[in-house]
Amino acid sequence: MDLIAFSKALEIGLNLPKIPLEVQEVALQEAHGRILAVDLHAKDPLPKATNSAMDGFGLRLEDLGQTLPIAKTLYAGSPLDTLPPKACAKIMTGALVPDEVDVIVPWEKMQSYNETHATAPLGFKKGANIRYEGENIKVGDLLLSKGTRLKTGHMALLASQGLATLSVFKKLKVGVFSSGDEVVPLGSVAKPHQIYDTNGVVLVAMLQNLGFEATHLGHLPDNLQEQSARLKEALAYDVLISSAGVSVGDKDHFKEALAHLGAKIHYHGVHVKPGKPILCASVGTTRIFGMPGNPLSCVLTFLALVRPVLCKQAGSHTQEPPIKARLKSPLNLKGQRTYLILGQLENGVFTPYKDNAYGAGAIDALSGANAMACLQGGEQEVLVWLLP
Known part of the structure; x- marks a missing residue:
């Protein structure tokens, strides 16, 4: 040998x-852990439309510090509206922001307000608490590349694009x-x-x-x-x-x-x-x-x-990255071969199971460890993978 x-x-x-x-089409809710077979690009911007990041009052920048009538209340899910001159609007999180609104002031930051009038303090900059259309992702941007193993965050991103099915590798x-x-x-x-x-x-x-x-x-x-x-x-x-x-x-x-x-x-x-x-x-x-x-x-x-x-x-273009760690104490490892050692990884420190004094038949080491280190003799910095 x-x-x-x-x-x-x-x-x-x-x-x-x-x-x-082979490639197959699967429902998005069944795609967790699957590997994308195609590049996916944005068909909608993110945010899809300019909307409010807070519950509060929307108004023009020049109207800060003035007492204004409350012209209307804007809710998430309602069509885009307009704001009359010298007025403000009560606005809820996620509601579409009228073109005339420059700033949204959260309720708790208002100088005063009642059922009919509101006064916003000075000091807010244009665009405060507004999420603008496409500020995160623009139409045509690459969302995920072929070979991506889908995680929860990926699925949330794709759901926000309205994708019901995906092309994945079998x-x-x-x-x-x-x-x-x-x-x-x-x-x-x-x-x-x-x-x-x-x-x-x-x-x-x-x-x-x-x-x-x-x-x-x-x-x-x-x-x-x-x-x-x-x-x-x-x-x-x-x-x-x-x-x-x-x-x-x-x-x-x-x-x-x-x-x-x-x-x-x-x-x-x-x-x-x-x-x-x-x-x-x-x-x-x-x-x-x-x-x-x-x-x-x-x-x-x-x-x-x-x-x-x-x-x-299987089609994945990335590998699970190792975690860089240091040994709790030096190990006396002979020769230049590679050692695979079981142990505990905690706060960037790898502690070998039983100080690496376990035999090849010690199955208990597998259940008593949370990680595997890969190292050569004499190394103090090691690469570590968490055990599945």
Whole structure:
């Protein structure tokens, strides 16, 4: 197994040819987390029309300091009105502002007012408390670009444009296998020589959390012919992920099974701890990842090396940005390999779980941490990702 640097493995993954993705139309309320397939431009300005930012009184700038009759009351949802000379209008938040109104004075800032007359103090500038048409967005402005993963704020912006449906990429279809004769499904009773299928459950959950269509395809036994046949059947998926069977043991057949399918191996073995035996391959347009069997190694290498690749393959033009943090105390890390370390991130400080004194089988570290740090030996500034 020829190891490559962590940075090189990530570069290879991010530069894989894009999987052809179909486009579908979905209702806006169902689009959270989906990835835009087109650029979207504003068809309406924002604000759509000049309106009041406050409840108060609207008047001309030259009439500040004078007692004026209240000519009318303006409400949100009413058509645009006019303001007679030497008069003011009571106006509510969101109401359209007459062309004659230069300033809106909030009720609590008025010098005095009653049912018929009002006096606004001096000192307000033209445009005070007025939201002008198009001051935030003009017609034709780019709202969101192709490849944007939609968040709540994006949906609010698009709703303000009256968009009922959106063109998004179809969800990436990901098939997940669990490998190893020792693995038994949840709900059964594991014997002393058996383990429960942790990886299958966790991988599917993380994939679904990313917005992918993830399906658990069952168990791959430690048999070369059967693995080859099962993998061949699953090549209709955009991505296949299998855990275990990627090292160099007598029963580690995954790489050989891929060879039977004519797979191109992009890398096998990365200078990273944990997760050294991770494998990345392709058969046609199907991207394939062989993950370490240890649950902790499987999760960390998925987050660090697989997640960013799948997000790009799904059409996203951005990656989840890391958080820059400093270590609570120095770590004695040997060599120049990359380390993936679990811990707690709080106020910009990363504290490794149990001072990084936990083994590869310590699944409790996953539940006891809120973040993963990626660093080389000797570094005190680290990049951190929050755990999903």
